[in-house]
Amino acid sequence: MHATPPPSRASANRSAVKRLREADPVLVDVQRALDVVPGMTPDTILTSGAQLDWPQYTGGQARAIAYAAIFEGLAADMPDAAAKLRAGHIKVRACHDHSCVGSVAGVYTASMPVLVVENAANGNRGFCNFYEGDSRRRLNYGSYDADVHRSLCFVRDVIAPTLGAAIRRGGGLPLKPIMKRALHMGDELHSRNAAATLLFARAVTPMLLELALDGAATQVRQVLQALAGGDYFFLRVGMAAAKAIADSAHGIEGASIVTAMAWNCREFAIRVSGLGDTWFRGSLPTVQARFFEGFSMADLEWIGGESVILETVGFGAFAQAAAFPLQSYQGGSAEAMVQMNLAMYRISADEHPDYQIPYLAFRGTPIGIDIARVVETSVVPLCDVGLAGRSGGQIGAGVLTPPLDCFVDAWKAFGQRYPDSNDGRPLNVQSE
């Protein structure tokens, strides 16, 4: 079937994929979420996954939301936070509905700084808040204590304003050259961002130098130290870029391309370009994981995640043959990584002309996950992810397998929405 989709869907998918190919993400600013995130209010907290009512959030994700309320000064303590959330005095909203993407639990508050990435080819913007640092205990992993609080304040008061000043001074930083090169340097830009972080640091260093000479030497020293210390600094930049890329392909009539994947504590969910803002919700994913010393599968908890926006636009597991060093972080073998990467081409509508994988003879990364191909092949989009533990903090990393059910539901809805296309019909994989 996928060789000959009905003309309307094929043409719509080409339009969607064209947006993915031509997207041109540029880091243009760093600002307070309240000032730039659409629909953000002082009493809003954004969290990962399809929107739930507050009582449905449980475990680490509920904790992260309540902790965020405390960090923001919206609540005095956990009982106070829970009461105000229950009463709706503190609002919980889905990141994706505000042009944001959340890392793990993904909590955003109004005062948090966000990276502002503009897609120069389309004019739309994507946002992401900041990497908290290399501690395994981080608010986005459902942890909160004096150290976590201090890290968040350091990001807000030192890293973000200094970096923002540097970016503005430089007139914005094009991200595509960095992401393109990082794929040639062992990154797949999701679970491995070591090269991209280095390239990013090198690109902003001249601007930071000028800031230091203008009197901000102390802050610049701290920013350089943070950039040198953390191999994941670029992850959030890449996520904002991926959101800006993916959103530009959303809302194209008749297109069966996935434009968002996310999970909350209860369900994995996807959005499809031609199916509006409906989340197609499925069961929770499974994972092939490698745990840090002292942890096991029994400690794993799903507390949300939207970093898979990177897979949605062809990075992460869709480029894992570019990142063999990941074996030591998330397990597996080089051969398995190549095979998994190749499988992603089966469910993708195109290959990116500029983002390339050296091991695969510079083949472009697979882009444009087509729900028709997923349902047809039963191959789901794999995702390279960090894993959260029941007691908070990161406990490992792995390759996540989303459920097929949400893709099947989306495909049914596609057939209902576009009956003339003869799509959405039950697919018999055996007959292919």
Added chain:
Amino acid sequence: MHATPPPSRASANRSAVKRLREADPVLVDVQRALDVVPGMTPDTILTSGAQLDWPQYTGGQARAIAYAAIFEGLAADMPDAAAKLRAGHIKVRACHDHSCVGSVAGVYTASMPVLVVENAANGNRGFCNFYEGDSRRRLNYGSYDADVHRSLCFVRDVIAPTLGAAIRRGGGLPLKPIMKRALHMGDELHSRNAAATLLFARAVTPMLLELALDGAATQVRQVLQALAGGDYFFLRVGMAAAKAIADSAHGIEGASIVTAMAWNCREFAIRVSGLGDTWFRGSLPTVQARFFEGFSMADLEWIGGESVILETVGFGAFAQAAAFPLQSYQGGSAEAMVQMNLAMYRISADEHPDYQIPYLAFRGTPIGIDIARVVETSVVPLCDVGLAGRSGGQIGAGVLTPPLDCFVDAWKAFGQRYPDSNDGRPLNVQSE
């Protein structure tokens, strides 16, 4: 045979390889060659390969030597340089005999700055002069004009003193962590140094910032620009490190491990740990090349080269499965790169415990090229190299295949020098 070498050779080789494993190269300074290179004099020019008498140097290598004399102010023009070289008023010496290694023609003059790398595990030092920049026309490729002269002066007057001050301010820069990480980021540290250059730049940036704040802002801006502009800046740092590593394994009684490979315009040559400073000279190498647009094999000229010191200690072609992006630079396929890399294990006595290749499940790089294994298997040590053209300048890159003859000669000499070991006997590969 190689499974059971005679006890004395086996034990000597273990000692030699132990030096390779334990070497700990640290960039400790940048100084004028005259001030730090052993035996350097104002009228000495160092060049690549086993020592020849002046009249035997021809083509691009002879030109590079004469140009170097002009650059240094030892001669007014080419006829003057030739006359003084012929008369011995300007002396030509082999880099390797002065703890230096030459890139391509490898010319050093007294006023040129050199990177000073100390092997902290052994106390010995290796030196290398500086990368001239990204132009294809460079003195080390036998080119000389106003631009080449300007680049050499810029390196001497701006890059070297500023970097030297930064290195001294930082108390020296350990190189092993940079080289180890770069192998996980697409470098094999010979024909690809993109990651190592980035890591090096990041490591020196804090020191450069302090220099800028102390009044050297103009120079620091230029150094940052040079580091950002050139993906090969680290090559010379790595070569000095490799020389410091290789020399520490040289001179071990009874060891059949190669400690230097080099070529001049006439011959490829090797040195062996247990065979003193004798060069075993063979024919010129062959090469599988990829040429820049407009060039072909007919334009190729051998004008010297000692960057293969990197292969001698387990980098370059010995780590090419770490650097798949090289396909676009020197040709070949990922599969061929893996096979060539695996072949290098057959002629190596050990695997490095710390320098690892992610694609090969983090297998250590092959180290300790054993002439016995080379002769036995007829597998020669492959080398990733840049290629020089007849009319000067770089014209491409490729994988070089040294001749077998110099290894056979060295093996015969080994048998004469160590008759009790029953080594050096003619080897019948078929009988293995």
